[in-house]
Amino acid sequence: MADYGWDTEREEAFAVLRSDGLVPGRVVRAERGLCELVTESGPVRAAVPLSSDIEDRLMPCTGDWVALRPATAADSAVVVEVLQRRTAVVRSTASRTSHGQVLAANVDTVAVVVSLADPIRLGRIERILALAWESGGTPVVVLTKSDRCADTGQAAAEVAESALGAQVLVTSAETGEGMDALDAALSGTVVLLGPSGVGKSTLGNRLLGENRLATGSVRASDGKGRHTTAWRELVPLPHGGVLLDTPGLRGVGLHEVDEGLDQTFAEITALAQDCRFADCAHTVEPGCAVLAAVESGELTGRRLDSYHRLLRENAYAASRTDARLRAEQERPKKDIARMRRAINRSGKRNG
Numbered sequence: 001m002a003d004y005g006w007d008t009e010r011e012e013a014f015a016v017l018r019s020d021g022l023v024p025g026r027v028v029r030a031e032r033g034l035c036e037l038v039t040e041s042g043p044v045r046a047a048v049p050l051s052s053d054i055e056d057r058l059m060p061c062t063g064d065w066v067a068l069r070p071a072t073a074a075d076s077a078v079v080v081e082v083l084q085r086r087t088a089v090v091r092s093t094a095s096r097t098s099h100g101q102v103l104a105a106n107v108d109t110v111a112v113v114v115s116l117a118d119p120i121r122l123g124r125i126e127r128i129l130a131l132a133w134e135s136g137g138t139p140v141v142v143l144t145k146s147d148r149c150a151d152t153g154q155a156a157a158e159v160a161e162s163a164l165g166a167q168v169l170v171t172s173a174e175t176g177e178g179m180d181a182l183d184a185a186l187s188g189t190v191v192l193l194g195p196s197g198v199g200k201s202t203l204g205n206r207l208l209g210e211n212r213l214a215t216g217s218v219r220a221s222d223g224k225g226r227h228t229t230a231w232r233e234l235v236p237l238p239h240g241g242v243l244l245d246t247p248g249l250r251g252v253g254l255h256e257v258d259e260g261l262d263q264t265f266a267e268i269t270a271l272a273q274d275c276r277f278a279d280c281a282h283t284v285e286p287g288c289a290v291l292a293a294v295e296s297g298e299l300t301g302r303r304l305d306s307y308h309r310l311l312r313e314n315a316y317a318a319s320r321t322d323a324r325l326r327a328e329q330e331r332p333k334k335d336i337a338r339m340r341r342a343i344n345r346s347g348k349r350n351g
């Protein structure tokens with residue numbers, strides 16, 4: 001359990017539940033109504049009672065610690081409670097509801113995986129970094145496939161400017177470059193985020209020292225398409241810690257990442273302190289320190305544009321959440337109004 005991150009703080013918080021006969025477990029895989037867990041007494045499959053009034057984000061997900069009622073002769077094991085998450089990687093879902101979807105819970109290191117074999121898209125890196133910072137874990141940018149890039153130094157420098165405060169590592173699973181540095185940079189529960197095909201599973205296998213995760217090159221031979229990682233899974237690493245393999249993030253939507261954006265664009269946040277207006281939007285305002293920094297070349301226009309774009313995206317996601325909350329709050333009022341109208345109408349008809 002210590003390998004999986006169970007510590008004295010968690011044990012102390014669990015004391016009451018333990019005295020109720022519950023045991024802790026960590027979710028390795030979660031499906032609807034069912035979880036695979038690791039516990040003190042080995043792997044366990046447990047039922048998760050489904051309830052329509054529980055928000056998705058409160059359902060157990062990979063990486064969660066839960067309180068478990070152990071199996072008896074008559075009943076199978078049941079997840080009773082999801083323990084409070086220390087960190088969580090949350091994205092907005094494309095579904096009708098605007099609840100966030102928890103991709104990974106209790107992560108310590110969030111590796112943002114970027115392929116050097118493709119043209120670098122800084123805006124995309126900044127978007128995933130906002131999500132990574134917001135999670136509460138420590139972001140690390142891992143550049144993969146350095147064997148496929150002519151000037152890795154230049155590429156790494158370009159990325160570093162978009163990844164303030166995060167370590168940027170250059171790696172290749174092909175040549176082994178950067179693998180020791182990677183081992184050192186990743187600690188605790190590690191999650192690899194990045195679009196499909198950037199080399200997450202290949203990296204994971206290098207870290208695990210075995211070919212446990214299905215990679216594109218393996219799957220290419222069986223012709224099952226390029227979206228190779230089918231589910232989220234938690235695997236212990238040989239040097240301590242655990243790895244959480246996630247399906248490729250094709251459309252990663254931002255979900256309430258205000259703080260994550262502040263950290264991703266830390267230099268803009270700092271400059272904004274000197275804007276004349278406290279609510280300066282850094283677009284046309286007089287006395288704007290951010291615009292002045294662009295003017296003087298201290299800040300790139302690209303960086304500010306990216307910041308504005310991600311802010312808008314985040315605000316749009318928030319407005320969807322607000323709209324849903326308003327709709328839920330107003331429903332009783334609307335029902336009452338409808339009832340009154342119905343009563344009035346029937347009153348008129350009868351009168």
Ligand SMILES: Nc1nc2c(ncn2[C@@H]2O[C@H](COP(=O)(O)OP(=O)(O)OP(=O)(O)O)[C@@H](O)[C@H]2O)c(=O)[nH]1
Binds near residue numbers: 174198202226248
């Ligand atoms: N040249 C080179 N190819 C690599 C490297 N790492 C991974 N690849 C190849 O890139 C392809 C995709 O790698 P995967 O590890 O499957 O990528 P993934 O990010 O896990 O993809 P999903 O599971 O779809 O999310 C495979 O064909 C790998 O063999 C590398 O360092 N150098």
Ligand SMILES: [Zn+2]
Binds near residue numbers: 280289290
């Ligand atoms: Zn400003």
